[in-house]
Amino acid sequence: MSDHFPAAMAWLERVRDGVAETNDRFPFLAYGTDWLAFAHLVIAAAFWGPLKDPVRNIWVIRWAVLACGAVIPLALICGPLRGIPVAWRFVDMSFGIFGVVPLLIVLRALRPLERSFSAQAAAN
Structure with a gap:
C-alpha cells in the first residue's frame, strides 16, 4: 500500500506515532476519548x-x-x-x-x- 499511496501511509504513520507517544507521555488524555464515546451513546439515545x-x-x-x-x-x-x-x-x-x-x-x-x-x- 505504501508504494501506491505514500502520502496516506506517511499520514497514518504520523497518526500512529502521535497516538503512541501521547499515550506513553500523557495517558490521561485518552480519558477525553472515553467521554467522546459516552457522548455518542447519549446522542444515539436521543x-x-x-x-x-x-x-x-x-x-x-x-x-x-x-x-x-x-x-x-x-x-x-x-x-x-x-x-x-x-x-x-x-x-x-x-x-x-x-x-x-x-x-x-x-x-x-x-x-x-x-x-x-x-x-x-x-x-x-
Missing part, C-alpha cells in the same frame, strides 16, 4: 424519541440535520489549524453530507404526518 413519537420529537431529526451541516465548517476551519491533510478533511465532511441524506428522507416522510396531527389539533 433518537429513541423519534422512534416512539416521530411528530412530537421531530426536533431531534431537525437538530441532527443541523449537526450534519455543522460538520462542514468545523472541518474547513479546524482541519487546517490542526494540520489535517485536505483529503482527510473531505472524508470528515462526507460524514455530514452522507449523514444528512437519510435525515432529509425522514423529514420528508414526516411532513404529511405532521400536517395531519396539526389538523387534528386544530379541530379539537
Whole structure:
C-alpha cells in the first residue's frame, strides 16, 4: 500500500506515532476519548424519541440535520489549524453530507404526518 499511496501511509504513520507517544507521555488524555464515546451513546439515545413519537420529537431529526451541516465548517476551519491533510478533511465532511441524506428522507416522510396531527389539533 505504501508504494501506491505514500502520502496516506506517511499520514497514518504520523497518526500512529502521535497516538503512541501521547499515550506513553500523557495517558490521561485518552480519558477525553472515553467521554467522546459516552457522548455518542447519549446522542444515539436521543433518537429513541423519534422512534416512539416521530411528530412530537421531530426536533431531534431537525437538530441532527443541523449537526450534519455543522460538520462542514468545523472541518474547513479546524482541519487546517490542526494540520489535517485536505483529503482527510473531505472524508470528515462526507460524514455530514452522507449523514444528512437519510435525515432529509425522514423529514420528508414526516411532513404529511405532521400536517395531519396539526389538523387534528386544530379541530379539537
